[in-house]
Amino acid sequence: MVKKPEIKTWKDIAVGGVVESGTAEYFHTGGWRSKVPVWQKQNCIQCMTCWAFCPDNAIKVVDGAKGKERGEFDYNFCKGCGICPEECPQNNKITKELKAKDATLKITPSTGKGTPGFDEKAAILFVGLKEAKDKYNIK
Amino acid sequence: MEKTIVARTGNEAMAEAMRQINPDVCAAYPITPATEIMQIFAGFVNDGKVKTNLITVESEHSAMSACVGSAAAGARTMTATSSQGLAYMHEILFIAAGIRLPIVLAEVNRNISAPINIHCDHSDTMAERDSGWIQLFSENPQEAYDAMIMAPRIAEHKDVSLPIMVTTDGFIISHGMERLEMYPDAEVQKFVGEYQAPYNVMDVDHPITVGSIVLQDYTFEFKKAQHEAMKNAKRVIMEVGKEFAKTFGKEYGLIEAYRCDDADFITISLGSTAGTTKTAVEELRNEGIKAGLIKIRSFRPFPAEEIAAILSKVKAAAVFDRAESMSNQAGPVATEVKNGLYDAGVKIPLASYIYGLGGREIFIEDIKDVYKELKNIADGKSKPEQAKYIGLKV
Numbered sequence: 001m002v003k004k005p006e007i008k009t010w011k012d013i014a015v016g017g018v019v020e021s022g023t024a025e026y027f028h029t030g031g032w033r034s035k036v037p038v039w040q041k042q043n044c045i046q047c048m049t050c051w052a053f054c055p056d057n058a059i060k061v062v063d064g065a066k067g068k069e070r071g072e073f074d075y076n077f078c079k080g081c082g083i084c085p086e087e088c089p090q091n092n093k094i095t096k097e098l099k100a101k102d103a104t105l106k107i108t109p110s111t112g113k114g115t116p117g118f119d120e121k122a123a124i125l126f127v128g129l130k131e132a133k134d135k136y137n138i139k
Numbered sequence: 140m141e142k143t144i145v146a147r148t149g150n151e152a153m154a155e156a157m158r159q160i161n162p163d164v165c166a167a168y169p170i171t172p173a174t175e176i177m178q179i180f181a182g183f184v185n186d187g188k189v190k191t192n193l194i195t196v197e198s199e200h201s202a203m204s205a206c207v208g209s210a211a212a213g214a215r216t217m218t219a220t221s222s223q224g225l226a227y228m229h230e231i232l233f234i235a236a237g238i239r240l241p242i243v244l245a246e247v248n249r250n251i252s253a254p255i256n257i258h259c260d261h262s263d264t265m266a267e268r269d270s271g272w273i274q275l276f277s278e279n280p281q282e283a284y285d286a287m288i289m290a291p292r293i294a295e296h297k298d299v300s301l302p303i304m305v306t307t308d309g310f311i312i313s314h315g316m317e318r319l320e321m322y323p324d325a326e327v328q329k330f331v332g333e334y335q336a337p338y339n340v341m342d343v344d345h346p347i348t349v350g351s352i353v354l355q356d357y358t359f360e361f362k363k364a365q366h367e368a369m370k371n372a373k374r375v376i377m378e379v380g381k382e383f384a385k386t387f388g389k390e391y392g393l394i395e396a397y398r399c400d401d402a403d404f405i406t407i408s409l410g411s412t413a414g415t416t417k418t419a420v421e422e423l424r425n426e427g428i429k430a431g432l433i434k435i436r437s438f439r440p441f442p443a444e445e446i447a448a449i450l451s452k453v454k455a456a457a458v459f460d461r462a463e464s465m466s467n468q469a470g471p472v473a474t475e476v477k478n479g480l481y482d483a484g485v486k487i488p489l490a491s492y493i494y495g496l497g498g499r500e501i502f503i504e505d506i507k508d509v510y511k512e513l514k515n516i517a518d519g520k521s522k523p524e525q526a527k528y529i530g531l532k533v
Binding site: 008009010011013014015016017018019020021022023024027 | 237238239240300337338346347348349350351352353357359360361363364367
């Protein structure tokens, strides 16, 4: 006989629904995207403006040859808002003479491939991150 | 205990209570007729009589938002507003209640536009009845002062942890000067005690997330926990009221039953009108009519069983509503009273009246006429009407 999973009830919720910090990491919101920004590394001057303006944490900083530099998008969290190409100083240099292919950041239609917006992990997090960490082996 | 007898308006009384409580943070934006509460309190801040961090903000939406942040950061937090200001807080009121922050709001009941009118009715407060805040009504400055002192104890109680609004009637109480018994600062501070924070977002050694997204999985359970807290509030309001009586000598409950024991006819009202009704009750008693009054002090949580138990013994009753709910049936108070009667299996003739919108006066004679109508209803001479406008130019 299959053992019924233990379901947390309303009595188990901390006052005000307070949970441990950092739970957003497990709540993937990239699935909401209707458009996808694409980064063309060869045109990037590494000014980090896009990183500063990103309303989420979808632009990663990585270790490069000269120290910290812009890395790829983390599409688990990019909602395709379009702020990064709007703020990109390289993009803003594009005139009639320069073609769109020179853009550092361009918005493209969504491929339909997204990350799941919500998974069981996120659900269980609400009633106790510690338990969820154990259950899903989250470090 | 040495009580000081002074003359104070409702706004002054509320500001004095705030001075004695000495909250950590106040964030407010001015609006008639509540402006004066914060204006007087700002004087206390300026004069160093309180250690409160007073934040002046650009709107009521921002005021309540700042209060939410402050209370979540472990600070006892208060504010004051009225009418459109309360309406502008609407969105954040639900958040404060949902994340269970025991903010104290001094609310002065005033008409909601349109038409633009700065005077008293209960349309602003009634519009927030579903926000999850505890709502206490006051008959006079003394009750407002006392309720402000009890408010942090009720709101911060671990079984409650909900925000609370203490209301007075705009101008009638807020600007009406009456006799006020003030208690010594030290006694008030002892009664109120240290802030009991539900959690502290500024505790960097124990980082937490407040206000996280919760979807189909646990929103329902979240709301149930809030629902139970409001149930607990009923008990805690009475407990704190009893403790208040031990310290300061006057007991408060969810309702005040005034001359109800042998009453044939009862009216139900809240706020300043209950005071006017007491005079009407005395005059009717002298005329041989057994009149009584139920004054509702706590509208949220609503004392349905307590009211139904009293009404089960009367021949007829009437409810006074100082707000419209445009339901074509009755005002918000009458609707709640009827709910309670149905659940208690009490079937009595019950009339409901709308009065006093936008500060229209209600006189002792108007109220006495209602009792006389109740007698006619009980005698079978007329039928109870619903949402009947009284004091109207017709």
